[in-house]
Amino acid sequence: MIAHLNGIVIEKSVDACVVEAGGVGYEVLLPVPVAAALPALGEAVRLYTHFHVREDAQILYGFLRPQERQVFLLLMTVKGVGPKLALTILSHLGAESVVGALQRRDLVTLTKLPGVGKKLAERLGVELSDKAKELGLEAGSAQPLGRRASLPDLDLPGAWPQAAAALSSLGFSQNQARQAVEQAYKILGHSELPLEDMVKAALKSV
Numbered sequence: 001m002i003a004h005l006n007g008i009v010i011e012k013s014v015d016a017c018v019v020e021a022g023g024v025g026y027e028v029l030l031p032v033p034v035a036a037a038l039p040a041l042g043e044a045v046r047l048y049t050h051f052h053v054r055e056d057a058q059i060l061y062g063f064l065r066p067q068e069r070q071v072f073l074l075l076m077t078v079k080g081v082g083p084k085l086a087l088t089i090l091s092h093l094g095a096e097s098v099v100g101a102l103q104r105r106d107l108v109t110l111t112k113l114p115g116v117g118k119k120l121a122e123r124l125g126v127e128l129s130d131k132a133k134e135l136g137l138e139a140g141s142a143q144p145l146g147r148r149a150s151l152p153d154l155d156l157p158g159a160w161p162q163a164a165a166a167l168s169s170l171g172f173s174q175n176q177a178r179q180a181v182e183q184a185y186k187i188l189g190h191s192e193l194p195l196e197d198m199v200k201a202a203l204k205s206v
Contacts, residue, residue: 002051002060009045012038014166014199015091017062019045028062031090032195036166037064052083061087068095070135078120078127085115091195092159102132114194160185163198180205 005028007021015035018025028047030038039045047062048069061083063069068090075086075098089098092113101109105125110116116124160181167177183205184198 002049005047005049005060005062007045009038009041009043012041014203015087015196017045019047019062026060028060029087030062031068031087031094032166032199033091033094033162034062034064034068036162036168050083059083065095067135071095071098071132074128074131074135075124077131078123080120080123088115088194089113099132099135102128105129159195159198162195163202166195166199167202177202 007019010020011018048066050061052059072086075081107121110121164177164181180202184201
């Protein structure tokens, strides 16, 4: 099992990166807020990882903090939650907000997540409420996490400002990120889209 990875960031995108370690480039899938918080290309990074093996693929998932990995693994203990859905949940809320929603059994927040219906939200709350308290993470409100300090000054609803932060983390200037996100918002409006789709729509406007 690959528990962590130390190396140099040589590629990064909205939800993934490639880290070179020991002459080998490892592709790592990441929650969107984690990808947004990565250091710049050419800089060193340490990722706490989960190596998932299935019949048709071997996938490495990465996190900047061990607590994020703990939340990821905790989510997957619930029937109906695989690594893809666990990553989606962390992409939309971030580790602290996930813990907060689980502790409160916040079905309103959980059912708004892509791929999480009412029954699954109830299972998450019932099965993980107490376990979430044992993680030692300070429970947060249900707000997307990420590089808030670098958010462009956007007066847009939902996760659109977080999409702008993700563009900024990919090397675009704040002005470019702001213009791209505003253009995408004019097209898509208040659509309840996953954060990844918002970022992809904004990239088409760059």
